[in-house]
Amino acid sequence: MSEKMWGGRFAAGTDSLVEAFTASIQVDRRLYAEDIRGSMAHARMLGRVGVLTEAEAEAIVTGLAQVQQEIVEDRLPFVDALEDIHMHVESRLTEIIGDVGKKLHTGRSRNDQVATDLRLYTRGCVDDLVQGLQHLQNVFIDLAEREVETILPGLTHMQVAQPVSFGHHCMAYVEMFHRDTQRLLDARRRVNVLPLGAAALAGTTFPIDRWDVARQLGFEAVAENSLDAVSDRDFVMEVLSDLAILAVHLSRLSEELILWMSAPFGFIDLPDGFCTGSSIMPQKKNPDVAEIIRGKSGRVIGDLVAILVLMKGQPLAYNRDNQEDKETFFDALDQMRASVEIMGRMLPGLQTRPAVMRAQAERGFATATDLADYLVRKGLPFRDAHAVVGRAVRLAQERNIGLEALPLADLQALSPLIGREVYEVLVLEGSLAARDHLGGTAPRQVQAAILRARERLQREAL
Numbered sequence: 001m002s003e004k005m006w007g008g009r010f011a012a013g014t015d016s017l018v019e020a021f022t023a024s025i026q027v028d029r030r031l032y033a034e035d036i037r038g039s040m041a042h043a044r045m046l047g048r049v050g051v052l053t054e055a056e057a058e059a060i061v062t063g064l065a066q067v068q069q070e071i072v073e074d075r076l077p078f079v080d081a082l083e084d085i086h087m088h089v090e091s092r093l094t095e096i097i098g099d100v101g102k103k104l105h106t107g108r109s110r111n112d113q114v115a116t117d118l119r120l121y122t123r124g125c126v127d128d129l130v131q132g133l134q135h136l137q138n139v140f141i142d143l144a145e146r147e148v149e150t151i152l153p154g155l156t157h158m159q160v161a162q163p164v165s166f167g168h169h170c171m172a173y174v175e176m177f178h179r180d181t182q183r184l185l186d187a188r189r190r191v192n193v194l195p196l197g198a199a200a201l202a203g204t205t206f207p208i209d210r211w212d213v214a215r216q217l218g219f220e221a222v223a224e225n226s227l228d229a230v231s232d233r234d235f236v237m238e239v240l241s242d243l244a245i246l247a248v249h250l251s252r253l254s255e256e257l258i259l260w261m262s263a264p265f266g267f268i269d270l271p272d273g274f275c276t277g278s279s280i281m282p283q284k285k286n287p288d289v290a291e292i293i294r295g296k297s298g299r300v301i302g303d304l305v306a307i308l309v310l311m312k313g314q315p316l317a318y319n320r321d322n323q324e325d326k327e328t329f330f331d332a333l334d335q336m337r338a339s340v341e342i343m344g345r346m347l348p349g350l351q352t353r354p355a356v357m358r359a360q361a362e363r364g365f366a367t368a369t370d371l372a373d374y375l376v377r378k379g380l381p382f383r384d385a386h387a388v389v390g391r392a393v394r395l396a397q398e399r400n401i402g403l404e405a406l407p408l409a410d411l412q413a414l415s416p417l418i419g420r421e422v423y424e425v426l427v428l429e430g431s432l433a434a435r436d437h438l439g440g441t442a443p444r445q446v447q448a449a450i451l452r453a454r455e456r457l458q459r460e461a462l
Contacts, residue, residue: 067092109230122191183245253290269353270287275287310325375418
């Protein structure tokens with residue numbers, strides 16, 4: 001038991017199966033940079049307050065830098081016997097600088113140490129994701145600007161509803177991903193709170209300076225309650241919740257790309273480098289990237305549920321259950337960072353097929369609401385106008401033509417209020433242009449939305 005840093009209390013060694021079962025090093029090893037950074041800050045603080053001498057603190061910081069270099073160069077072996085990244089770092093530090101290394105853990109516990117590491121790591125991942133989402137918004141804005149005049153059949157209930165600008169459709173995703181960005185940035189404020197100094201659960205008897213450590217590590221606040229500091233995983237649940245919503249947005253986008261690329265739609269083509277073929281059908285070009293991103297949404301939602309269930313039964317303070325918080329959290333972070341990045345690379349190569357989109361919009365009587373609005377402006381109550389247009393649609397369906405192809409005499413037979421100028425509102429371009437208000441699909445409004453979004457991103461860019 002002398003090899004265990006906590007082994008003094010025990011007369012017998014750990015069962016080998018238990019050792020393997022309880023080890024977390026294969027998961028938490030990715031926290032090595034945060035663990036070492038936090039340890040350096042802790043050692044410097046201990047030196048400043050006189051718990052360590054300046055020479056001891058400097059020796060620890062220098063030794064930790066060497067440990068980090070060895071990990072970066074893959075020269076430090078990871079073994080289950082040392083349980084976690086904290087023990088690996090401290091053990092190797094002590095080998096390098098001798099007994100002074102054993103003083104590093106003064107005034108702290110692995111409980112507040114791992115909470116600090118995880119917050120530092122989460123903060124970095126949030127920043128990476130925000131940058132990725134801001135890039136993805138720019139990609140959509142560029143695509144929207146390119147396709148402002150492209151007419152897309154807007155759908156409700158997966159049925160043709162009204163014509164919209166394809167650029168306007170793209171800008172809807174800009175809004176979604178902007179909300180994702182804002183949620184993550186809001187969560188970041190609650191992530192960026194220092195738990196170090198809470199020690200195991202009650203604080204420490206040493207004269208530590210927690211604000212000194214917070215300033216070194218870039219934390220905006222210090223956890224107010226030691227019990228909460230070591231056991232709080234709200235920040236994990238909150239960021240995971242944000243990731244699950246992001247995953248849903250990416251899944252909805254993927255679903256549209258998959259549908260639009262399919263033969264029944266034929267609205268778009270995705271670049272070859274982001275599609276795959278079939279092992280048996282030579283003609284196939286499959287949107288596998290979008291399908292995989294759609295699939296990962298279920299995985300990330302599952303990660304959120306796992307952490308919620310993990311935390312729901314835990315009394316204060318720290319419990320070993322919390323070792324299980326990282327695997328699902330890291331998985332969700334990895335999947336979303338990769339999904340955002342690959343979507344941002346794929347979409348600039350998206351090619352639209354405007355003629356196909358237009359034909360579908362015309363086939364679906366997309367300007368029917370415009371005809372009803374026209375009759376309302378002529379003085380007909382909306383419900384009566386709705387009925388008139390419904391009969392006009394039925395007539396056009398029977399003849400297999402669009403509303404704009406119905407002869408004026410037939411339209412006037414349905415309502416004497418209809419004049420020749422009605423054909424101006426039955427064309428797709430007229431329908432788009434008529435919705436000329438904030439948030440509408442008129443090309444002029446889409447251009448204005450693009451400008452506002454670009455300015456917003458410039459203000460908020462990390």
